[in-house]
Amino acid sequence: MKQQLKIVVNGEPYDLFVEPKTLLVQVIREMLGLKGTHQACDSSSCAACTVILDGMAVKSCSVLALQANGKEVLTIEGLADGTKLHPIQQAFIDNWAFQCGFCTSGQIMAAKALLDENPNPTREEIQEQMDGHICRCTGYNMINEAIRDAAKRLQSEKSAQSGKGAA
Amino acid sequence: MKTIVTDFEYLPAKTVEEALELLAQHKDDDYKIIAGGQSLNTAMKHRLITPEYIIDIKGLSDLDYITFDEKSGLRIGALTTHRSLEKSPIIRDKYPVLAEMEENVASVETRNWGTVVGDLCNADPAVDPGPPLIALDAKVTIAGKGEERVVDAEEFAVDFFETLVQPGEMVTEIQIPALPPHSGVCFTKYSQIHGDYALASAAVLITLDESKKKCVNARIGLGGVGNAPVRAKKAEELLKGKEITEDLLAQAAGVASEETSPISGIEASAEYKKDLAGTLVKRVGKEALARAQKA
Numbered sequence: 001m002k003q004q005l006k007i008v009v010n011g012e013p014y015d016l017f018v019e020p021k022t023l024l025v026q027v028i029r030e031m032l033g034l035k036g037t038h039q040a041c042d043s044s045s046c047a048a049c050t051v052i053l054d055g056m057a058v059k060s061c062s063v064l065a066l067q068a069n070g071k072e073v074l075t076i077e078g079l080a081d082g083t084k085l086h087p088i089q090q091a092f093i094d095n096w097a098f099q100c101g102f103c104t105s106g107q108i109m110a111a112k113a114l115l116d117e118n119p120n121p122t123r124e125e126i127q128e129q130m131d132g133h134i135c136r137c138t139g140y141n142m143i144n145e146a147i148r149d150a151a152k153r154l155q156s157e158k159s160a161q162s163g164k165g166a167a
Numbered sequence: 168m169k170t171i172v173t174d175f176e177y178l179p180a181k182t183v184e185e186a187l188e189l190l191a192q193h194k195d196d197d198y199k200i201i202a203g204g205q206s207l208n209t210a211m212k213h214r215l216i217t218p219e220y221i222i223d224i225k226g227l228s229d230l231d232y233i234t235f236d237e238k239s240g241l242r243i244g245a246l247t248t249h250r251s252l253e254k255s256p257i258i259r260d261k262y263p264v265l266a267e268m269e270e271n272v273a274s275v276e277t278r279n280w281g282t283v284v285g286d287l288c289n290a291d292p293a294v295d296p297g298p299p300l301i302a303l304d305a306k307v308t309i310a311g312k313g314e315e316r317v318v319d320a321e322e323f324a325v326d327f328f329e330t331l332v333q334p335g336e337m338v339t340e341i342q343i344p345a346l347p348p349h350s351g352v353c354f355t356k357y358s359q360i361h362g363d364y365a366l367a368s369a370a371v372l373i374t375l376d377e378s379k380k381k382c383v384n385a386r387i388g389l390g391g392v393g394n395a396p397v398r399a400k401k402a403e404e405l406l407k408g409k410e411i412t413e414d415l416l417a418q419a420a421g422v423a424s425e426e427t428s429p430i431s432g433i434e435a436s437a438e439y440k441k442d443l444a445g446t447l448v449k450r451v452g453k454e455a456l457a458r459a460q461k462a
Contacts, residue, residue: 001176003177020175020176020177021170021171021172021173021174021175021211022171023170023171023208026170042169042170042212043209043212043213044205044208044209044273044277047274053280056279056280057275057279058276058279059276059277059280062204062205062208062209062277062280063204063208063280064177064201064204064208064221064223066177066179066223067201067204067225110275110276128270128275129275131274131275131361132273132274132275132276132277132362133274
């Protein structure tokens with residue numbers, strides 16, 4: 001029997017009815033049509049499906065949708081400001097941090113969760129956060145460099161903003 | 168795409184009382200409890216289990232706590248996530264071995280949603296918290312409607328994916344006594360990929376006397392080398408009452424290795440895992456001793 005699922009995705013509230021067996025990734029991709037969240041292994045092993053659920057990076061292929069009832073989800077589609085890419089997205093491009101791009105949305109969401117919590121992570125801290133993310137083309141160094149670059153960009157953005165505030 | 172194919176009825180509980188009531192009602196039904204579901208969802212996708220009812224306890228925020236006092240020791244509520252345990256200042260201060268263990272559990276995403284008790288209840292023989300909880304002499308509280316019992320961590324898992332938890336029951340808490348002075352604990356696991364289940368894992372606790380020479384207590388927990396986590400009692404006995412030298416530790420590691428009964432798998436043979444368990448005991452035993460001497 002379908003049950004009610006009230007969920008906010010990328011700032012938009014949704015009132016849905018889902019079968020209890022539905023996984024969060026199915027709501028995001030199939031019901032809401034947000035195909036930026038990718039499914040690959042579907043067994044909690046690759047982290048391509050990572051989204052941010054109430055501030056935490058989780059694997060959306062391994063969370064029952066109804067467990068996200070009343071919660072907020074952020075997916076890759078929620079990052080850009082119109083056509084202006086989020087600094088983490090831009091840093092991934094500028095640092096050649098992907099080739100085929102299949103794992104990238106998951107990587108970027110995990111990076112976002114890390115930088116929200118720890119704005120200036122060390123190389124090791126980034127490694128620890130990104131540990132579960134499998135990328136078959138890039139090699140992991142560029143991803144790590146992109147995240148450190150993104151941290152710098154976000155910090156300078158922040159200080160520019162607080163500068164404006166003071167003026 | 169792998170999805171959960173079989174339908175089930177979803178029964179969320181908001182309080183412990185509600186959860187116990189639901190469990191009592193469905194005692195004789197084919198149900199499963201879900202917390203984070205980080206193992207359960209995968210098992211359902213693979214159709215290894217197809218329960219008719221899922222009782223969801225993830226919302227029991229009353230059971231999401233970590234508390235400590237010198238008298239009653241550490242209490243970990245059943246809905247504590249792996250990540251909370253890893254990041255807890257109490258854990259880092261009093262039981263850093265648990266934070267060390269957590270850093271190698273799956274990935275951050277899994278630790279964010281999955282719970283420590285859920286992991287124990289899934290009862291994979293290589294469950295990461297198993298060996299350190301045995302070494303720390305942890306107890307597990309199992310509750311049913313109107314009743315409660317406390318069991319030793321080493322007794323909790325009885326076989327592959329089987330625990331002492333009976334139909335109508337759930338785990339509510341883990342308790343760990345405060346460590347006596349001059350105690351050191353260490354844990355390590357060996358796996359093919361960082362974060363994966365262990366081929367073998369070992370936790371050793373060593374408590375030294377006042378002079379920090381003689382071992383007054385030793386506890387050894389092993390994972391992945393039996394149908395459930397194993398306590399290596401004979402090896403512990405060998406260490407107790409003696410000054411621990413490298414030779415004695417090597418001897419105890421050999422005894423511990425003989426106390427295991429691993430099965431061969433595609434990753435490694437039983438002989439390999441048996442040997443590995445001994446090597447890990449030697450390795451973490453040495454570190455536990457060094458920590459006890461500093462404590």
